[in-house]
Amino acid sequence: MEGNKASMKTREITVGLVGNPNCGKTTIFNALTGARQKVANWSGVTVEKREGRLKHGGVSIRVIDLPGIYSLTSYSMEEIITRDFIIDDRPDVIVNVIDAGNLDRNLYLTTQLINIGAHSVMALNMFDEAANKGLIIDSDKLGTLLGIPVVKTVGTRSIGIDELLDRIVQVARGTDDTARHIHIPFGDDVEAEIRAIQEKMREDEAIGDRYSTRWLSVRLLERDTDAVKKLKAFPGNEIIMEQVAKSRSVLERFFDEDIETIISDRRYGFIAGAVRESVKKTAPRRVDVSDNIDRVITNRYLGFPILFLFLWALFHLTFALGEYPMNLIETGVHHLGLAVERLMPAGPLKDLLVDGVIGGVGGVIVFLPNILILFMGISFMEDTGYMARAAFIMDRVMHTMGLHGKSFIPLIMGFGCNVPAIMATRSLENRQDRILTILINPFMSCSARLPVYILFAGAFFHVHAGTVILSLYLVGILLAFVSARLYSLVFFRGGSTPFVMELPPYRIPTIKTTLLHMWDRASQYLRKMGGIILAFSIVIWFMGEYPKSPDIARDYEAHIAAARSHNVRVIDKALADQTPSAALETLRGELEAKVESLEVEKISLEKRNTMIGRMGSALTPLTEPLGFNQQMGISLVTGFVAKEVVVSTMGVLYHAGNGAGGAQQPVDQAIRRPEYGITPLSAYTFMLFVLLYVPCLATVVVMGREAGWRWAFISLVYQLLLAWIVCFLFYNAGRILGF
Amino acid sequence: MKRYGDTACRQELFENTDLSANMEDYMETIALLASRNRVVRVRDIAKTLKITMPSVTAALNKLREKDLIHYEKYGFIELTDRGRHVAGLVYRKHSFLKRFFGEILGMEQTSADEEACRLEHHLSPEACRRLYRLVEFHDAEHGSEIEWTGRLQDLMDEGPLSELREGQSAAIVKVLGDSPLRKRLIDMGFRKGERITVVKYAPLRDPIELSIKDYRLSLRVEEARDIMVRPLERGRRRRRHGRE
Numbered sequence A: 001m002e003g004n005k006a007s008m009k010t011r012e013i014t015v016g017l018v019g020n021p022n023c024g025k026t027t028i029f030n031a032l033t034g035a036r037q038k039v040a041n042w043s044g045v046t047v048e049k050r051e052g053r054l055k056h057g058g059v060s061i062r063v064i065d066l067p068g069i070y071s072l073t074s075y076s077m078e079e080i081i082t083r084d085f086i087i088d089d090r091p092d093v094i095v096n097v098i099d100a101g102n103l104d105r106n107l108y109l110t111t112q113l114i115n116i117g118a119h120s121v122m123a124l125n126m127f128d129e130a131a132n133k134g135l136i137i138d139s140d141k142l143g144t145l146l147g148i149p150v151v152k153t154v155g156t157r158s159i160g161i162d163e164l165l166d167r168i169v170q171v172a173r174g175t176d177d178t179a180r181h182i183h184i185p186f187g188d189d190v191e192a193e194i195r196a197i198q199e200k201m202r203e204d205e206a207i208g209d210r211y212s213t214r215w216l217s218v219r220l221l222e223r224d225t226d227a228v229k230k231l232k233a234f235p236g237n238e239i240i241m242e243q244v245a246k247s248r249s250v251l252e253r254f255f256d257e258d259i260e261t262i263i264s265d266r267r268y269g270f271i272a273g274a275v276r277e278s279v280k281k282t283a284p285r286r287v288d289v290s291d292n293i294d295r296v297i298t299n300r301y302l303g304f305p306i307l308f309l310f311l312w313a314l315f316h317l318t319f320a321l322g323e324y325p326m327n328l329i330e331t332g333v334h335h336l337g338l339a340v341e342r343l344m345p346a347g348p349l350k351d352l353l354v355d356g357v358i359g360g361v362g363g364v365i366v367f368l369p370n371i372l373i374l375f376m377g378i379s380f381m382e383d384t385g386y387m388a389r390a391a392f393i394m395d396r397v398m399h400t401m402g403l404h405g406k407s408f409i410p411l412i413m414g415f416g417c418n419v420p421a422i423m424a425t426r427s428l429e430n431r432q433d434r435i436l437t438i439l440i441n442p443f444m445s446c447s448a449r450l451p452v453y454i455l456f457a458g459a460f461f462h463v464h465a466g467t468v469i470l471s472l473y474l475v476g477i478l479l480a481f482v483s484a485r486l487y488s489l490v491f492f493r494g495g496s497t498p499f500v501m502e503l504p505p506y507r508i509p510t511i512k513t514t515l516l517h518m519w520d521r522a523s524q525y526l527r528k529m530g531g532i533i534l535a536f537s538i539v540i541w542f543m544g545e546y547p548k549s550p551d552i553a554r555d556y557e558a559h560i561a562a563a564r565s566h567n568v569r570v571i572d573k574a575l576a577d578q579t580p581s582a583a584l585e586t587l588r589g590e591l592e593a594k595v596e597s598l599e600v601e602k603i604s605l606e607k608r609n610t611m612i613g614r615m616g617s618a619l620t621p622l623t624e625p626l627g628f629n630q631q632m633g634i635s636l637v638t639g640f641v642a643k644e645v646v647v648s649t650m651g652v653l654y655h656a657g658n659g660a661g662g663a664q665q666p667v668d669q670a671i672r673r674p675e676y677g678i679t680p681l682s683a684y685t686f687m688l689f690v691l692l693y694v695p696c697l698a699t700v701v702v703m704g705r706e707a708g709w710r711w712a713f714i715s716l717v718y719q720l721l722l723a724w725i726v727c728f729l730f731y732n733a734g735r736i737l738g739f
Numbered sequence B: 001m002k003r004y005g006d007t008a009c010r011q012e013l014f015e016n017t018d019l020s021a022n023m024e025d026y027m028e029t030i031a032l033l034a035s036r037n038r039v040v041r042v043r044d045i046a047k048t049l050k051i052t053m054p055s056v057t058a059a060l061n062k063l064r065e066k067d068l069i070h071y072e073k074y075g076f077i078e079l080t081d082r083g084r085h086v087a088g089l090v091y092r093k094h095s096f097l098k099r100f101f102g103e104i105l106g107m108e109q110t111s112a113d114e115e116a117c118r119l120e121h122h123l124s125p126e127a128c129r130r131l132y133r134l135v136e137f138h139d140a141e142h143g144s145e146i147e148w149t150g151r152l153q154d155l156m157d158e159g160p161l162s163e164l165r166e167g168q169s170a171a172i173v174k175v176l177g178d179s180p181l182r183k184r185l186i187d188m189g190f191r192k193g194e195r196i197t198v199v200k201y202a203p204l205r206d207p208i209e210l211s212i213k214d215y216r217l218s219l220r221v222e223e224a225r226d227i228m229v230r231p232l233e234r235g236r237r238r239r240r241h242g243r244e
């Protein structure tokens, strides 16, 4: 690390953001780089390394946002990422982000950073909150005591960011006055043993080159398995390990405490001293309302009702409030269709545009408002701090299901989208909990399934649509729990893992974050529209149109022409016979109906021959027992790519089905036409199937990546089977009961 | 209390009364009321022992048969000489047992009283004598009381975090076990002497919300069992002792 300094002026500076969970690292990262990484008020939001770049006074800086850690001994997956980054990648500067309102515990990590000899700058973040608590922190004093330049920051308002950058550059160049290496004193007895171990390490210079020997000695004393692993890489490690064991037993005997306690005690002792000298406590400027809010939110009697009411209101609003903008967009799409219809010359291109593109993409885009509302609700939960409380009150329930309270967060996030939800499981420490949570996540109805629900529930259940949708969410949750038990019975039998979770203070979500969350979602949705959904709409349209069947077309056209001319003759005759005008009208209607039915017959025969038609027939043995028509079967297949495609596929298929000159009908009216044979029962079964069968492609991929492909495969098979069996039972039971 | 605090410690001071526990309680109550009110009435006894007047009357009749009290219907009750002796025996036992639980084991006044009430009827004279010696020893060593009873009481008070009531604070004594959880908790500031408060139990009584240093943490009851603490406010004891 020392050698870097000379070349620093020309090279890019690498900066790592390190700190306890939820202390505002990502907020500072965003303020530094202008990025829009996710910020939320619970621990363990960031689960991956994230990079950003910026220039400050001509120096280019690479900033890396990291998952939060409490100490350099790490357990959960995302914490290991951070530790490995600090220790193996050795960034030029570490920005140690500290929650100023919770100084003691946050500084513990700092003492460890000092131990490894990192070059740090401290961002004393959440300074506003500390001031409200009545803490007066002398940051210069603190900096001098720790040998680390300290900058007061308020990440949410970008206060102190420039100064932070100045200090980063100074530390990187080695020109900062405050930055110096201090030793945290462990007391004479411990120090003597550390020296003894260091002595043994000196025999192999390679160790000292790679790691700080003081740090390694302390870690070894503390029985850190990772440190042991690191040491094993060097020859002669046995002698060192022997010395470590000897030193440890000497100390433990002397203090009558285990070594972890001895060392952490010294660290906290050092911190207490530093805090005593640099912090003054005065009367709080503002009362902390968190406790008062919690008196209600996690109240013994009100806790659960409030949680359920909140979730119910969220889903209800998603549907009810979303309907207005949805209707607006629907009308827009409709008019666009009509305009194109009018303006373009007839031909395959026009059909493609009207039926394929507008029918498909238009059918899905209308759900954008619903999805935004849903995400606003989830974002509210995450940003206020309610999410952690929900996990807190749900832990008991989750525990009975073989899950973990923290699993509740990814599960709720799953209502938004399963992909980030599965990523969020990284904050679960235990692999078993994690895999289980991943496996059941697809049962959480993601927002991509919402369009299907809204379409079918709206078309077939009218006023009860909201209740029907809620029931689907509940069925999903129920089956998630059942499956969790099933999976853990078959695959896992380990004990439970501890539930150590911080409950952050309530914070008022900034409009900026909420809007950013929503915008992120909206843009993602729109990109999906422009990408996969558009592509699939076109493909489906082609598959639904081709291959053409010229014979059938010719035959039927002849038939139709014959019928038409026959009609003309009949009417002429009737006119000649002076038939009264009322009777004439009826006659005309009858004749036209005959022609129309011929046309429908023609189209359905033509469809049967297209690729989609053949696919539909091939699927019939599977879909018929569930009461699905061919279009439904097909859209389930294409829906594997993304669940919204179910709706766009229907849009394309039914649009095209409207056929020659038929009035443009929105999909929700089209699917109700009697010739498609969808009953409320089969509609519900269909929604059920969409809820249960394979999650989308992206979810399967992320499952494979996070849990392993074996699990992704198991889940795929399980969900297909489950969906089919449940739907079969449901549909047939419903029929027997006479629905 | 001091009335019986004579240093002589003869075995016969603790001889058995041959009365049932019930009857012993009556004798004790009568002696107590007599020393407090001068006159003792059925009503007073019924009120003190929380039983109905007819049952008190029935019991008094039995005691009169044993020649332990003077009692006329609707009149005052007085102890006979023999009665005074018996009541003395019972009361002596009670008061030193109460001191044993309260002053030596450091239990709360009311629960020390209750424990003494329950135990006094069942101890053998020998056990009584030895316990009495202990209380005496404690008295004699008065100057060094803090030394050993203080330490003893701290030890007695120690218990798992999971037994604290909502709103109660304690000092951490030790985190037991050898799990990664222990290390994590130590890293998070669970060190000896640190003040920790049980903020609340979750609605289903399981995870506990704790307040330590300047933050809030939740932990399952099962995990809180491994954290040994000493309650900070004396008198507000854990569930184990007083009833909640």
Ligand SMILES: Nc1nc2c(ncn2[C@@H]2O[C@H](COP(=O)(O)OP(=O)(O)OP(=O)(O)O)[C@@H](O)[C@H]2O)c(=O)[nH]1
Residues within 6 Å of the ligand: A019, A020, A021, A022, A023, A024, A025, A026, A027, A028, A038, A039, A040, A041, A042, A043, A044, A045, A046, A047, A066, A067, A068, A069, A125, A126, A127, A128, A129, A153, A154, A155, A156, A157, A383, A507
């Ligand atoms: N009042 C106040 N709130 C802040 C400040 N900085 C961040 N926050 C809030 O603190 C919460 C946590 O912020 P994040 O940036 O997600 O924290 P993090 O350290 O990245 O968290 P993890 O990724 O979970 O480790 C969010 O609700 C922020 O809005 C600050 O300076 N003042």
Ligand SMILES: [Mg+2]
Residues within 6 Å of the ligand: A025, A026, A027, A038, A039, A045, A046, A066, A067
């Ligand atoms: Mg973060």
